Amino acid sequence: MIRIERLDAGAACRHQSALAEVLxxxxxxxxxxxxxxPFSREQAAHYWKSIVAAxxxxRACLLGAFDDDRLGGTVQLWxxxxxxQRHRGDVRKLLVHRAMRRRGMARxxxxxxEAEARSRQLSLLTLDTATGSDGERLYRAMDWQSVGVIPRYALWPDGRFCDTTVFYKELAVTAA
Structure with missing residues (x-):
């Protein structure tokens, strides 16, 4: 059974190896x-040290998705x-291990x-994702609004150019 947990700095440190493996x-x-x-596990572990500090x-909220006790996915709210711009947050690094996909973890x-953002009184979220990716299809299915495509915005890990689609989502929040 999949469960989602907010990972504080201590939990992120405890799960750093699994987070590095997912990345x-x-x-x-x-x-x-x-x-x-090439991208080493050591580079992945180093990346997560900076996230733990945030x-x-x-400066960031880190969520982890677990199937039983195995961390299989993560996402960040910056x-x-x-x-x-304190009314908005940026979504970064929605990641699901390939062995854990097609189970609803990303959704x-x-x-x-989004619930965490609402609890923090954020009324706007933004993100970008590789055009044509599974992520793009997920965001569209979850009612995110596309702003447009930026051609050759980034690179794929193999060095080819990658277009990016920019999205936003407005959230209804209640007065604090």
């Missing part, structure tokens, strides 16, 4: 998520925008992220 697997699988191949400082992570 490494996604890059190895060709995901355009800011890293190039979580500790409440909260460190400028003072005139559950995004539902939990």
């Amino acid at each position: 490494h697997d996604c890059v190895a699988g060709g995901a355009s998520i800011s890293f190039m191949w 979580v500790r400082e409440d 909260l460190d925008g400028p003072c005139n 559950r992570l995004m539902q939990a992220l």
Whole structure:
């Protein structure tokens, strides 16, 4: 059974090896998520150290998806925008290990992220994803609004250009 947990800095440290494995697997699988191949597990572990610091400082919220006790997916809600944009958050690194896909993990992570954003009184979320990806299809199915496509925005891990689709979602929030 899949469960979603908010990972504080201590939990992120405890799960750092599993988080690194998920990230490494996604890059190895060709995901355009800011890293190039070859990409080592050590590089993945180093990345998560910076995320732990952001979580500790409440600049980011980290969610993990577990199937039984195995961490198989993660997503980040970034909260460190400028003072005139405190009403919005950025979604980053929706990652699901290839062995754990097609179980609804990504959808559950995004539902939990949206609930977390609402609890923080955020009324707008933004993200970008590789055009034509599973992520793009998921966001469209979850009623995210496409702003458009930026051609050659990033690179795939193998060095080919990757177009990016930019999305936003407005959230209904209740007064605090």
